[in-house]
Amino acid sequence: MARIIEVNPDHPQPRLVSFAVSALRDDGLVAYPTDTTYGIGASLMSKKAIERIYTLKPHKKKKPLTFLCSDLKDISRYALVPDGAYRIMRRLTPGPFTFILQATREVPRLVMTPRKTVGIRVPDNVVSQAIISELGNPIIGTTAMNSGREYMDDPSDINDSIGHALDFVIDAGIIPYELSTIIDFTQGDEPVIIREGKGDPSPAF
Helix, strand or coil, rough: CCEECCCCCCCCHHHHHHHHHHHCCCCEEEEEEECCCCEEEECCCCCCHHHHHHHHHHHHHHHCCCCEECCCEEEHHHHEHHHHHHHHHHHCCCCCCEEEEEEECCCHHHHHCCCCEEEEEECHHHHHHHHHHHCCCCEEECCCCCCCCCCCCCCCHHHHHHHHHHEEEEEEECCCCCCCEEEECCCCCCCCEEECCCCCCCCHH
């Protein structure tokens, strides 16, 4: 079983955030809260930990993992962001949106898609923001699911189901699952909304 870290969801304790960051830097795999539900993530700099995600969820080898960044300034290192896309993203972040963009050469080959695109998020969650900021690079990951491919929104359920494969479960309470809204900036001059979810993109268009 993983170690559970119970954090204040509104004011995460720095000492507990540092525990999670240390685990990520040591090739760890953690369950963490976002603004849509819980994710399973690794440091983008850890090939070993990313491979652990694929071991836990083999089907993800055929699907892209998501980059979680602390703010927009991190994004340009890993994705090519046209001016129009940047203006839209600036209005929508942080928030429950996933942006599909062309990848840069900084993206590790292990997580590169055949289309050479990346899915990037800037979550509106103070716990994940604190972890990413202290880590100093994106978390890469996927949504927490059990062996039946069902989403899990309760940290206790996550630990019971897949805790054997994790180092830490960061418990910020139950977060009911909702889809992020996906906006694709790679299909031409105009952005394409390919999935409607929790985020309402209309203020940015």
